[in-house]
Amino acid sequence: MHKRTITASSFALVLLSTVILTSCSAATDTAASGEATGTLIVYTNSNSDGRGEWITEQADAAGLNIEIVGLGGADLANRIVAEKNNPVGDVVFGLNNMFFETLKAEEAVSAYTPAWSSEVDSTAGDAADGAFWPLVEQAIVTVYDTNTVSAADAPTEIADLWDGDQYTGNYEVNIALGQATPQLVLAGLLAPYADEDGDLGISDDGWDQVQAYFEHGSPAVEGTDLYARLTRGEVDFGVIPSSGITSRDAEYGTVTGVISPEDGVPYVTEQIAVINGTPRQDQAEEFIDWFGSSAVQGQFAAEFAAYPVNTEARSQALPAVVELIESLPKQDIDWALTREHIGEWVEKTELEYLP
Amino acid sequence: MRTSSWRSMLRSPLVVIVALVTVWFIATFLIFPNATLLIGTFFPDGQLSFRAFEKLASSERAMNSLWHSFLLAGTLAVTVNVVGIFIVLVTDYFAIRGARVLWLGYATTLIYGGIVLAAGYNFIYGRYGFVTNAVGNWFPDIDRDWFSGYFAVVVVMTLATTTNHMLFLGSSLAKIDYQTIEAARNMGAGTLRILWRIVLPALRPMIFAVTVLTFLTGLGALTAPIVLGGTDFQTIAPMILTFSKSSSSQDLAALLAIILGLATIVLLAMMNRAEKSGVYFSVAKVATPLQKQKIPNQVTNGVVHVLAYALFVVYATPVLLIVLFSFLDSTAILRGMITWDALTLDNYATVFGTPSVLRPFVVSVVYSALASAIVVIGMLFVARVLQKYRNPVTGLLEYLLHIPWILPTILIALALVMTFDRPQALVGGQVLTGTTSLLLVAYIIVKIPFTLRLLKAAFASVPESLEDAARILGAGSMFTLRKVLFPLVIPTAAAITALNFNSLLDDYDAAVFLYHPLYQPLGIAIKASTEGENNLDSMSITFVYTVLLMIIMGLAMYLVYGRSGAATRRARRRASRG
Numbered sequence: 001m002h003k004r005t006i007t008a009s010s011f012a013l014v015l016l017s018t019v020i021l022t023s024c025s026a027a028t029d030t031a032a033s034g035e036a037t038g039t040l041i042v043y044t045n046s047n048s049d050g051r052g053e054w055i056t057e058q059a060d061a062a063g064l065n066i067e068i069v070g071l072g073g074a075d076l077a078n079r080i081v082a083e084k085n086n087p088v089g090d091v092v093f094g095l096n097n098m099f100f101e102t103l104k105a106e107e108a109v110s111a112y113t114p115a116w117s118s119e120v121d122s123t124a125g126d127a128a129d130g131a132f133w134p135l136v137e138q139a140i141v142t143v144y145d146t147n148t149v150s151a152a153d154a155p156t157e158i159a160d161l162w163d164g165d166q167y168t169g170n171y172e173v174n175i176a177l178g179q180a181t182p183q184l185v186l187a188g189l190l191a192p193y194a195d196e197d198g199d200l201g202i203s204d205d206g207w208d209q210v211q212a213y214f215e216h217g218s219p220a221v222e223g224t225d226l227y228a229r230l231t232r233g234e235v236d237f238g239v240i241p242s243s244g245i246t247s248r249d250a251e252y253g254t255v256t257g258v259i260s261p262e263d264g265v266p267y268v269t270e271q272i273a274v275i276n277g278t279p280r281q282d283q284a285e286e287f288i289d290w291f292g293s294s295a296v297q298g299q300f301a302a303e304f305a306a307y308p309v310n311t312e313a314r315s316q317a318l319p320a321v322v323e324l325i326e327s328l329p330k331q332d333i334d335w336a337l338t339r340e341h342i343g344e345w346v347e348k349t350e351l352e353y354l355p
Numbered sequence: 356m357r358t359s360s361w362r363s364m365l366r367s368p369l370v371v372i373v374a375l376v377t378v379w380f381i382a383t384f385l386i387f388p389n390a391t392l393l394i395g396t397f398f399p400d401g402q403l404s405f406r407a408f409e410k411l412a413s414s415e416r417a418m419n420s421l422w423h424s425f426l427l428a429g430t431l432a433v434t435v436n437v438v439g440i441f442i443v444l445v446t447d448y449f450a451i452r453g454a455r456v457l458w459l460g461y462a463t464t465l466i467y468g469g470i471v472l473a474a475g476y477n478f479i480y481g482r483y484g485f486v487t488n489a490v491g492n493w494f495p496d497i498d499r500d501w502f503s504g505y506f507a508v509v510v511v512m513t514l515a516t517t518t519n520h521m522l523f524l525g526s527s528l529a530k531i532d533y534q535t536i537e538a539a540r541n542m543g544a545g546t547l548r549i550l551w552r553i554v555l556p557a558l559r560p561m562i563f564a565v566t567v568l569t570f571l572t573g574l575g576a577l578t579a580p581i582v583l584g585g586t587d588f589q590t591i592a593p594m595i596l597t598f599s600k601s602s603s604s605q606d607l608a609a610l611l612a613i614i615l616g617l618a619t620i621v622l623l624a625m626m627n628r629a630e631k632s633g634v635y636f637s638v639a640k641v642a643t644p645l646q647k648q649k650i651p652n653q654v655t656n657g658v659v660h661v662l663a664y665a666l667f668v669v670y671a672t673p674v675l676l677i678v679l680f681s682f683l684d685s686t687a688i689l690r691g692m693i694t695w696d697a698l699t700l701d702n703y704a705t706v707f708g709t710p711s712v713l714r715p716f717v718v719s720v721v722y723s724a725l726a727s728a729i730v731v732i733g734m735l736f737v738a739r740v741l742q743k744y745r746n747p748v749t750g751l752l753e754y755l756l757h758i759p760w761i762l763p764t765i766l767i768a769l770a771l772v773m774t775f776d777r778p779q780a781l782v783g784g785q786v787l788t789g790t791t792s793l794l795l796v797a798y799i800i801v802k803i804p805f806t807l808r809l810l811k812a813a814f815a816s817v818p819e820s821l822e823d824a825a826r827i828l829g830a831g832s833m834f835t836l837r838k839v840l841f842p843l844v845i846p847t848a849a850a851i852t853a854l855n856f857n858s859l860l861d862d863y864d865a866a867v868f869l870y871h872p873l874y875q876p877l878g879i880a881i882k883a884s885t886e887g888e889n890n891l892d893s894m895s896i897t898f899v900y901t902v903l904l905m906i907i908m909g910l911a912m913y914l915v916y917g918r919s920g921a922a923t924r925r926a927r928r929r930a931s932r933g
Contacts, residue, residue, distance in 0.1 A: 039873070041872045047883060048883060048884075052883075053709075067872055067873060069872045069875075070879075070883045071867060071879070071882075071883075072882070074600045074601075075600065075867045075868075078600060078602070078769070078868070079772075079867065079868050081602070082769055082772040082773050082776075082868060083772060083776065083788060083789065085773075085776040085777060085788075086776040086777070086786055086788045086789055087789075088788070088789040088871075088872060089872070176593075176597070177597055178596065178597040178600045178601070219586060221582075222470070222578070222581045222582050223470060223474050223582065223894055223897075225685075232483070343601045343602065343603030343604060344603055346597070346601060346604070347410070347598065347601070347603065347604045347607065350416075350594060350597055350598070350604075351410060351411075351413075351414035351416060351417055352414060352415075352416065354416060355586045
């Protein structure tokens with residue numbers, strides 16, 4: 001063999017081994033490789049607005065060593081399901097009941113009864129099997145700025161917005177159906193029309209509502225906040241989760257009015273659970289007992305304008321938040337049905353009804 | 356001599372090793388995970404399901420969006436070539452005053468893109484944009500939505516995707532044998548004729564390669580149509596994104612992505628044929644650097660200057676605005692009212708006030724640098740082998756390496772997580788899910804087709820006589836590769852490395868499923884800091900990150916171009932003096 005061809009092959013060998021090494025070596029430094037100690041990996045979609053840092057600090061003070069992994073709701077749920085054979089996270093919290101129903105159906109979370117189980121309404125979580133437990137409640141509301149629309153001019157029922165042409169193009173519809181809030185809006189729209197014989201469990205009337213809702217609405221603008229559109233007069237109505245109202249009123253100088261329909265508005269409950277198969281089961285349970293306790297939930301509620309499910313923590317929630325939430329009746333939504341069909345509903349809406 | 360002989364191919368140990376590694380990589384990381392995912396998707400109960408076909412065919416919206424994507428891709432393939440070739444000519448071929456300043460202006464698309472770019476244009480020309488406001492003051496009756504729909508998307512994407520032309524066409528142009536141009540002039544050919552008969556034909560392999568890339572970019576257009584398309588011009592990519600995130604609709608996402616991917620592959624095959632049918636001698640064999648051409652006609656010269664500077668303004672304004680916006684509070688930006696009071700350092704304070712803000716930058720820089728270096732080094736060998744030995748097997752390997760173009764990044768990432776969540780013999784019995792290496796693998800995978808395409812085009816323009824000469828002089832294959840061929844394609848390889856590096860820096864789609872909890876990359880960090888129901892400054896914070904990214908990417912480009920560019924300029928100066 002030529003000397004030069006030896007150089008050639010050895011160079012290629014180095015390359016080969018680099019590729020193999022880089023693809024294999026790091027297996028040793030994983031945090032999820034079956035050690036029962038070490039940092040607790042906490043998955044959540046509720047880490048924004050400084051929540052993640054706050055929780056990490058408080059946990060540290062309580063002697064819990066955690067690392068927050070924050071992702072959007074749908075992405076996070078997908079990731080947990082994809083990893084279920086070799087879980088990377090130990091605990092998950094913040095996802096709504098719809099996502100948690102999915103995680104439970106995929107056996108990605110395991111049942112654990114927290115120390116504070118008696119302080120929460122178990123029907124807000126997984127009453128049947130106790131696979132996940134409720135932390136915080138939110139209403140999904142249709143809002144307007146009372147500076148521009150007087151309460152008398154606002155419709156009393158949300159469906160008035162697309163019934164007739166009075167409000168056509170005047171309310172925002174969020175068409176990013178991969179996200180949690182638009183999915184909840186859809187679930188709320190369809191809930192009264194559940195019909196075993198209908199398409200995907202929904203009667204034709206229900207689908208007509210969805211069609212009219214999107215047809216008469218003004219699609220949300222990527223990168224532009226609803227309140228920016230409200231203040232510059234593009235639209236008069238739009239949907240947001242209730243926890244976002246206070247800060248926007250302060251920022252945009254709006255005075256938010258909320259449409260309160262007779263049948264109520266969709267409520268979502270953020271939950272917590274142990275990820276199935278975690279090697280750090282004890283630490284995970286310890287974290288859940290700590291985070292869901294009335295003391296921590298109360299502080300959390302006061303800090304982040306949340307409405308805790310834990311009845312003993314509620315006294316610490318902000319009065320404005322309590323007043324708003326308690327003034328809004330809860331819409332009756334069949335979450336089991338929603339969980340079963342939401343993927344198909346999104347698909348049908350995406351294919352047939354979006355503008 | 357190009358040869359398809361098996362024996363000569365198998366005789367070289369270098370080729371055999373490259374082939375083995377390539378086959379292993381393709382089987383392990385391209386075919387195995389994706390095939391598993393696709394089979395699960397299209398054969399849910401062991402039987403082929405036509406559900407996805409039926410659903411899509413019966414959806415008017417899906418068909419419209421699909422048509423729009425193809426329309427956009429087709430349009431861009433033309434418009435981007437026109438604008439791209441124009442800017443390459445005015446910066447590198449014709450003698451235009453201030454060409455270096457122009458180059459910098461046009462190069463701004465190297466360092467930003469995506470939502471920020473679309474939003475930048477929207478803030479200028481959109482419904483509430485400055486230009487619209489200004490014109491609206493003079494002519495109150497104008498249609499404030501003039502900059503939306505097909506027209507706006509085409510304009511913005513045309514300007515945004517000339518990057519590949521600038522880098523790769525520019526470097527091909529620099530290698531043109533100047534003596535052919537002088538010879539043509541001596542024979543009495545005019546400027547246009549030289550351009551048309553000598554310069555452009557020599558650039559053909561690279562034009563083909565960048566056209567395929569442009570077409571692909573058009574098909575995958577996501578943010579520009581969302582921001583500027585309005586209800587009349589929505590494309591298919593947002594729908595693919597929504598569907599790929601829902602387990603019950605993943606078949607639709609996969610099918611749509613496969614349709615787009617196959618269209619690209621068909622175009623690629625056509626370009627490959629065209630490339631094979633031509634013979635290109637574009638590299639100067641004698642070191643006579645290209646000299647800039649004067650445009651003799653005064654009027655034409657003036658028009659070209661005006662056009663070049665008008666384009667410069669259009670390119671540079673959004674970047675300046677983004678830098679300005681990063682110092683404004685979100686309300687001022689969204690209301691379109693910019694006053695001195697609104698200027699603030701708060702956005703930067705927010706970003707740098709976050710604990711461990713630098714860590715994601717370091718993580719992403721390391722990942723991106725590793726991935727882009729590995730993929731370019733690997734593909735240098737692969738592209739060389741594919742270029743030199745043409746037979747059905749190498750042809751097949753080449754097409755297999757384009758698999759990452761057929762599937763959206765999200766599905767590739769999901770397939771990797773689900774495949775490597777148990778010990779796999781193909782990777783020595785390791786479990787890769789939950790390790791730091793899987794994200795690196797994903798980054799390498801998604802950058803393979805782009806890298807291969809351009810490197811192959813670069814090798815195609817190297818004349819065989821150089822290689823023959825080396826062999827006659829007794830050089831071995833590795834020595835020839837290292838000392839003769841690599842130096843000729845290194846400028847292209849460096850440019851690809853920089854581009855790959857830049858595009859991986861703020862990746863979100865692959866990272867979201869694959870990142871190791873303790874090593875959070877930048878794309879995830881940006882998303883986390885711009886999300887949140889009470890985060891009203893998300894747009895400003897995006898702009899701050901964009902400015903920081905621009906600085907890093909600018910540095911990366913400087914490392915590649917600043918120095919080699921200076922060398923070229925020195926060479927040119929020497930040449931013009933001599």
